[in-house]
Amino acid sequence: MNVAVIGTGYVGATTSAALASMGHQVIGVDVDRQKVESLNCGRLPFYEEGLEQLMQNLLATGALTFTADLPRAVRESDILFLTVGTPSNADGSADLRYVEGAVRDIGRSIKTHKVIVSKSTVPVGTGDLVKTWLQEELAKRGTDIPFDIVSNPEFLREGKALHDALHPERIVIGCESDKARAVMTSLYEGLRTVLFYTTVRDAEMIKYASNAFLATKISFINELARLCEKTGASISKVARGMGLDSRIGGQFLRAGIGYGGSCFPKDVEALLHLSRQEGVPLQLLDAVARVNQEQAAWFLQKVLRHLGPLSGKKIALLGLTFKPGTDDIREAPALRLIPELLAAGAELSAYDPQGMEAVRRLHPGLRYAKDPYDALAGADGALLLTEWQEFLELDYAQVKRVMAGAVLLDGRNALDGEKMRGYGLLYDGVGERGTG
């Protein structure tokens, strides 16, 4: 099938490559000409495992191209995916300006029936707005071209984007006509997965509800970790014991310094905003956001307990990105901690395999090390903030030797505490056996 994917950010680039690799003819569209040019040369503006290579292969076969010419992409495609960004407004609501811009551009260009599929995360009811914007543009042209609106939310995780796009556990398709349903069914024919059909509004809500529920699991376990620490229980053992019950499930129960990224914080805020707007407060979700905000401050108290007044203390930060496998630092918990540590007078030396360039722009005064040992050299204490595999495989005897002090605080519960103590390190995790 001929598909246009409008917006070549994270979701757009992955969707384009995934659909092209499934045998469709795909045109990725972006207003940023420079970006289009570099995409056409096979260069991705962000890091995502395997994606750049796949994109280069697909560009070479001609299955995938990129353009800034939206009318051409619309003309040549039957299905138009909307994958533009939906950033947050100051009040937490989703800013739909890019969605509206793209939809009105489509409305000015279409000449034949199109299926317009929203993959951007949008508040419930946006499908109706899309319909209105399109109808307004068509009315301006004095035409009445038929179209279908579909909501097909994306559930991919950064760092696993291609895998998630090609092996999804489910595909949610919110549509309201047999024609749209048939088109979407044949689009995804090649994937062995469950296609779950709903209304557009249901699909829009499923996306927010899924992210909000996963965020809830994380804040639940993080708050419980604080109690475990006081009562002498181990949160990792508690989480494993709970997770063996299939009704609970073991995933997203890893305690740490809080969730970050481009989705959870933004989507939780947007859902809260929607709930207030509708006069149906989501009290539980409100607490989820609050607990997450507090978690970094809670961890900072632990740092203070172990290292005393921080003035003049050298602290090594291992990891800056919001999770491993990405160069994304959006809403990264490390960014909540850095200003607090600096304000307390600590001297910071940081290392991250992918995130240093972006953090350097925000905090040019930090020392950015050439490798983990360089970051740890002479440090009074070390904080593990992102569980990159590289950090799990360090030679911790060597770590102990290069550090001036011995405090190792694991903000991700990713290391084996007993082993670390065996190396003479003063190890502490999050919610582990009252070591706090």
Ligand code: UDX
């Ligand atoms: C998430 C959703 O998983 C995905 O389905 C959606 O499309 C976009 O948002 P992503 O933001 O890429 O994906 O990252 P994810 O792996 O879900 O992690 C989000 C945050 O939660 C990270 O900061 C991670 O460190 C944290 N996390 C995750 C925990 O603190 N504990 C856990 O047990 C799991």
